[in-house]
Amino acid sequence: MLIKQLSVFIENKEGRLERVTQVLKDRNINIASFSLADTAEYGMLRMIVSDPDEGRRALKEEGFSAKLTDVIAVKIPQRPGTLHKVLKVLYDANLSVEYMYTLATAGRDTSIIMKISDLSKALEILKQSGYELCTAREAYEINNIENK
Amino acid sequence: MIWNETKECMSRDDILNLQSARLKKTVSRVYHNVEFYRKKMQQLGLEPSDIKGIEDLDKLPFTTKEDLRDNYPFGLFAVPQSEIVRIHASSGTTGKATVVGYTRRDIEIWQECVTRVLAMAGVGTNDKIQVAYGYGLFTGGLGLHYGAENLGATVIPMSTGNTQRLITMMEDFEATAIACTPSYLLHIAEVLEEVGKIDKIKLKAAICGAEPWTENMRKEIEAKLKLNAYDIYGLSEILGPGVAADCDAHDGLHVYEDHFIPEIVNPETLAPCKEGEVGELVITTITKEALPLFRYRTKDLTSITYEPCKCGRTLARISKFKGRSDDMLIIRGVNVFPSQVEAALLEMGEASPHYVLIVDRVNNLDVLEIQVEVEERFFSDEIRMLESLTKKISHVLQSALGLAVKVTLVEPKTIARSEGKAKRIIDRRKLI
Numbered sequence: 029m030l031i032k033q034l035s036v037f038i039e040n041k042e043g044r045l046e047r048v049t050q051v052l053k054d055r056n057i058n059i060a061s062f063s064l065a066d067t068a069e070y071g072m073l074r075m076i077v078s079d080p081d082e083g084r085r086a087l088k089e090e091g092f093s094a095k096l097t098d099v100i101a102v103k104i105p106q107r108p109g110t111l112h113k114v115l116k117v118l119y120d121a122n123l124s125v126e127y128m129y130t131l132a133t134a135g136r137d138t139s140i141i142m143k144i145s146d147l148s149k150a151l152e153i154l155k156q157s158g159y160e161l162c163t164a165r166e167a168y169e170i171n172n173i174e175n176k
Numbered sequence: 177m178i179w180n181e182t183k184e185c186m187s188r189d190d191i192l193n194l195q196s197a198r199l200k201k202t203v204s205r206v207y208h209n210v211e212f213y214r215k216k217m218q219q220l221g222l223e224p225s226d227i228k229g230i231e232d233l234d235k236l237p238f239t240t241k242e243d244l245r246d247n248y249p250f251g252l253f254a255v256p257q258s259e260i261v262r263i264h265a266s267s268g269t270t271g272k273a274t275v276v277g278y279t280r281r282d283i284e285i286w287q288e289c290v291t292r293v294l295a296m297a298g299v300g301t302n303d304k305i306q307v308a309y310g311y312g313l314f315t316g317g318l319g320l321h322y323g324a325e326n327l328g329a330t331v332i333p334m335s336t337g338n339t340q341r342l343i344t345m346m347e348d349f350e351a352t353a354i355a356c357t358p359s360y361l362l363h364i365a366e367v368l369e370e371v372g373k374i375d376k377i378k379l380k381a382a383i384c385g386a387e388p389w390t391e392n393m394r395k396e397i398e399a400k401l402k403l404n405a406y407d408i409y410g411l412s413e414i415l416g417p418g419v420a421a422d423c424d425a426h427d428g429l430h431v432y433e434d435h436f437i438p439e440i441v442n443p444e445t446l447a448p449c450k451e452g453e454v455g456e457l458v459i460t461t462i463t464k465e466a467l468p469l470f471r472y473r474t475k476d477l478t479s480i481t482y483e484p485c486k487c488g489r490t491l492a493r494i495s496k497f498k499g500r501s502d503d504m505l506i507i508r509g510v511n512v513f514p515s516q517v518e519a520a521l522l523e524m525g526e527a528s529p530h531y532v533l534i535v536d537r538v539n540n541l542d543v544l545e546i547q548v549e550v551e552e553r554f555f556s557d558e559i560r561m562l563e564s565l566t567k568k569i570s571h572v573l574q575s576a577l578g579l580a581v582k583v584t585l586v587e588p589k590t591i592a593r594s595e596g597k598a599k600r601i602i603d604r605r606k607l608i
Binding site for chain 1 (some may be wrong): 256263549550551552555556558559560562563584585586589590605
């Protein structure tokens with residue numbers, strides 16, 4: 029249930045982001061989802077890709093600071109209030125969300141990528157509350173139309 | 177005005193005779209009271225009686241900053257603790273500060289020297305002088321303070337920081353003189369221009385030092401502030417400010433040779449340089465009691481002339497400094513050694529990251545930025561953690577250097593690698 033997210037440190041210099049996507053393209057790696065956080069001096073690109081290990085290796089070769097971080101992807105129905113509900117479950121269990129963003133939506137449910145302070149406790153709590161989680165394989169392969 | 181005509185205008189022969197007599201006395205006292213020097217002299221087969229005068233100066237061993245560090249804190253003092261009335265300290269090459277001490281008589285000597293400098297700059301009892309060097313362990317503030325007080329001027333002890341207050345008091349008190357670093361003075365000039373007060377101030381003299389500055393900077397300061405700017409030199413190991421200073425001729429800094437014997441040597445071979453040749457300034461103290469030093473290597477590069485000066489003083493003059501023979505930098509008047517940065521970063525636990533320190537001057541103030549590569553072991557994908565890392569680095573460096581440093585994270589391998597010694601500090605200021 030743990031998904032390997034590929035995180036890349038990007039200096040605020042021209043062309044760096046474009047370089048990252050070029051590297052992934054050259055390796056035929058698909059980006060399933062991403063989030064780009066910006067600060068004054070740098071950006072943090074977080075991605076769910078079709079081949080995280082290869083993606084990391086390739087980016088490091090290119091000179092980027094790239095790391096794999098464990099995250100989870102919890103499925104919630106696409107209706108108002110469902111995000112609030114799952115966050116409340118986590119909050120009531122004293123867990124904090126470091127960051128989150130959507131994994132590509134597939135069908136009636138949407139999947140939310142989350143990095144949580146205590147991942148194993150989060151998995152337990154979410155399972156207990158009846159939530160379904162994406163498997164790693166599911167996450168990496170979402171919307172990878174080309175390679176299907 | 178010449179404060180001490182007897183000493184400042186002696187004939188060269190009288191200077192040499194005075195120096196010889198004082199050197200002999202110092203060597204004897206040091207030999208009997210400072211184990212470090214006694215051992216060194218014994219190793220060289222030297223006895224105090226072998227030093228008959230100034231012609232034997234080069235028989236004495238050199239002294240370096242490392243010697244002071246190795247004998248930290250009080251190992252080189254020549255008097256008992258009860259006679260030490262003041263301690264000062266400045267940056268050492270790594271963690272340890274360079275500690276110096278003064279007896280009552282040493283403070284008097286220091287005072288007298290600074291008074292001479294101020295009198296040379298035309299400051300007198302009717303002047304109000306703002307002392308805007310740092311007060312505390314640094315010798316700048318208290319050095320100028322005591323010298324100005326001894327002169328009888330009205331001393332306003334501003335210290336550094338709070339430029340607004342300095343300017344308000346400069347105007348309200350009608351200050352006529354100021355002592356501060358030349359870059360700070362240019363910054364003050366800028367602020368005065370911004371608030372439209374530059375024509376309202378009454379400054380006639382500035383005594384600037386603690387960092388190198390060019391002839392062009394002096395002209396700029398004098399043009400902007402309509403005053404005379406004088407260059408003051410010193411180092412805490414020898415005295416503090418007041419070892420040498422320039423006069424109205426602005427053609428070299430007069431060294432107070434009745435207290436200090438200057439030599440210029442080749443920094444590589446340690447052979448003496450000819451008059452006018454640039455080399456490393458070496459100083460021997462011949463009146464100081466608490467911390468007398470033989471042939472102290474200052475690492476400042478300059479040349480010397482013994483020709484009489486237009487001002488009437490016969491004291492030798494050293495030129496405006498041409499650089500350092502080591503890698504020390506002066507940033508906002510603070511001594512910084514690249515090795516201090518390395519040592520500070522190592523304290524963070526892991527091996528030091530790849531970094532480069534960039535020194536620049538923005539709006540006449542020195543700014544320091546450290547670029548650190550985001551290596552694997554430092555990389556977290558949480559921005560909170562990266563910010564915590566930059567704060568930690570900034571704090572560690574601020575503690576170690578006494579200066580605020582901006583920390584910028586950069587991608588790995590963006591900092592140039594080099595064979596041999598990596599260039600860790602890039603100085604973008606044009607100082608010499």
